[in-house]
């Protein structure tokens with residue numbers, strides 16, 4: 318029995334978010350440049366998007382470049398931007414054929430013009446996709462997202478567009494870059510660290526966390542399915558008791 322057959326199709330996570338970590342260490346362990354790890358990381362992205370499609374996952378969010386990553390050496394930042402643009406341009410036709418819809422979250426204004434153009438083109442080309450929505454977090458951090466949302470809410474209150482009394486969780490979520498995307502059910506982090514690194518802090522309020530030592534370039538179809546199976550073994554109580562959850566089933 319292959320791993321995908323062990324997944325309960327009735328209890329799939331609608332949204333899986335992944336902190337792809339370990340590219341640099343994967344490369345170092347092989348005596349290679351960090352860029353080689355990132356290049357191999359793109360192959361892992363391809364495998365995981367295909368696996369998510371096969372398992373009928375609706376949303377897959379990948380932490381591809383954080384606000385803090387801007388502080389990496391200039392050559393590495395440039396290398397990552399170029400790699401992303403190359404991969405996006407190369408894969409757009411395939412993504413479209415497979416019904417994958419691309420979306421981005423993060424501060425797109427900070428990206429170089431050529432990267433924004435390539436992403437916008439890919440988003441336009443794949444807009445009609447009805448399969449997995451692949452959300453790329455680029456120049457993203459939760460603290461940036463939350464403070465930006467707070468500023469925009471304040472401005473709308475001052476303008477009289479948003480009555481102060483209307484600010485509830487739903488209204489607030491509508492000001493985030495993830496607007497319209499369901500919260501992640503499962504957050505995976507590869508590479509052995511066990512932290513959230515400024516990623517989807519609001520949205521992961523009730524996500525199940527899954528940490529693995531596997532470096533991102535080694536992550537693939539079976540590793541994703543193992544994480545989903547692990548998730549399905551958890552009891553999600555959302556603050557309620559086990560008894561309440563059982564009696565509602």
Ligand code: FPP
Pocket residue numbers: 337338339340341342343355356358359362380381382386397400401404405453508
């Ligand atoms: C983490 O490994 C990985 C990143 C910061 C970059 C991930 C980006 C890609 C794989 C390319 C993106 C491409 C597309 C198409 C979205 P690390 O460098 O932090 O590894 P380390 O912790 O071992 O040093």
